[in-house]
Amino acid sequence: MSQTDPATTQPTIQDRSTEFVPVEGGRDTTSAEALLVTAYAAMWIAVFLFVWLTSRRQRNLDARLGEVEAALQRLEATPGDGRAGPAGGEVQRGGEVEHG
Amino acid sequence: MDRRRLLWNGLLALTAAGFAYHIWYIGFRAPVAQLAAGGLAQKIFYFHVPAAYAMYLGGVACFLGSAAYLVSPTHKANGWARAGAECAVVFGSMVLISGPLWAKKAWGVYWTWDPRLTTLLLTVLVYVAIVVLRRFTGDGEAERKFAAAFGVLGTTLLPIIHFSVRLWGGNHPTVITEGGGGLGSDEMRIALAIGFGTMTLLALILLVVRARLAVTESRLDDATETAATLGLLDGE
Numbered sequence: 001m002s003q004t005d006p007a008t009t010q011p012t013i014q015d016r017s018t019e020f021v022p023v024e025g026g027r028d029t030t031s032a033e034a035l036l037v038t039a040y041a042a043m044w045i046a047v048f049l050f051v052w053l054t055s056r057r058q059r060n061l062d063a064r065l066g067e068v069e070a071a072l073q074r075l076e077a078t079p080g081d082g083r084a085g086p087a088g089g090e091v092q093r094g095g096e097v098e099h100g
Numbered sequence: 101m102d103r104r105r106l107l108w109n110g111l112l113a114l115t116a117a118g119f120a121y122h123i124w125y126i127g128f129r130a131p132v133a134q135l136a137a138g139g140l141a142q143k144i145f146y147f148h149v150p151a152a153y154a155m156y157l158g159g160v161a162c163f164l165g166s167a168a169y170l171v172s173p174t175h176k177a178n179g180w181a182r183a184g185a186e187c188a189v190v191f192g193s194m195v196l197i198s199g200p201l202w203a204k205k206a207w208g209v210y211w212t213w214d215p216r217l218t219t220l221l222l223t224v225l226v227y228v229a230i231v232v233l234r235r236f237t238g239d240g241e242a243e244r245k246f247a248a249a250f251g252v253l254g255t256t257l258l259p260i261i262h263f264s265v266r267l268w269g270g271n272h273p274t275v276i277t278e279g280g281g282g283l284g285s286d287e288m289r290i291a292l293a294i295g296f297g298t299m300t301l302l303a304l305i306l307l308v309v310r311a312r313l314a315v316t317e318s319r320l321d322d323a324t325e326t327a328a329t330l331g332l333l334d335g336e
Contacts (some may be wrong), residue, residue, distance in 0.1 A: 020317055030204055030205065032138065032139050032140035032141040032205050033140060035141045035144070035201045035202065035204055035205055036141050036143055036144060036201075038201055038202040039141075039144045039147070039148075039198040039202065040123075040144075041149065041202075042194075042198070043147055043151065043194045043197060043198055044195045046190055046193050046194050046197065047190065047194070050186075050190045050306065051306075054306075054309060054310060054313065057313055057317075058313060061313065061316060061317055061320065064324065065320060067300055067318070067321060068324060068327060071327065071332050075332055098268070
């Protein structure tokens with residue numbers, strides 16, 4: 001630890017990188033307990049928010065998958081086993097395409 | 101229950117138990133540090149440093165996925181690049197939230213334009229840019245390649261963060277690296293080690309979940325596009 005007064009003497013790079021030195025003008029009026037609790041709470045909120053967003057994205061993905069599955073089921077239930085594609089192609093069950 | 105699911109659930113349980121033990125250990129076993137280090141607020145260190153390390157893991161995943169995608173574009177590489185950037189943002193945010201709260205007690209101010217703080221902020225902003233880019237500009241080939249190039253470049257900032265204190269000084273300490281005074285007790289070292297272990301598990305879990313989600317999303321995008329082209333989704 002440096003024995004010099006940080007308010008009057010500029011610490012060397014080595015001094016400043018191995019210890020905490022008060023920044024000029026800074027004031028310490030906040031309780032350490034409040035800072036500690038706030039830091040831990042905020043970090044966990046960040047994690048849980050990310051997990052919640054992940055879960056929401058998963059639900060959205062499930063809904064989209066459901067739409068595709070419903071479309072495939074309708075296709076299977078359609079008489080003639082297929083629908084006309086935009087290029088005039090005929091779609092067969094199982095995803096194979098015959099170009100007309 | 102199949103073996104993989106059992107293993108996954110075990111990993112989740114281990115991580116939850118690890119964090120519970122970590123918090124207890126920090127609260128009741130790790131001693132309070134000297135006032136110059138923030139006193140009680142120094143205990144933020146046991147989450148702050150592992151979170152920074154987890155951000156590096158996210159950055160590395162983003163780099164590897166991005167580089168792999170640029171070499172050979174696959175859904176898997178794209179998914180890992182995306183997941184890596186997202187995890188880097190989350191863990192980077194944890195560092196950026198916890199650091200200033202600790203600094204308030206140790207330095208007297210929430211923020212100072214110290215080299216390490218500044219380089220960390222810039223790096224997190226790069227990953228935020230990647231996430232925003234991927235979220236709002238679609239998921240086309242061009243967007244993926246642009247984000248991948250950004251992911252490779254963004255990761256080059258990680259070593260700069262790491263060596264910034266030694267290169268340019270500043271207020272930020274190098275307690276556990278070369279030239280630092282180290283941690284003054286075994287309990288402090290154990291608390292940090294548990295933090296590294298649990299944060300690594302959390303990072304791996306989040307990376308795997310987000311990567312698998314991104315891969316599935318990309319595959320579904322492709323399948324939906326093909327189905328729409330073939331006229332299967334008419335009337336949706």
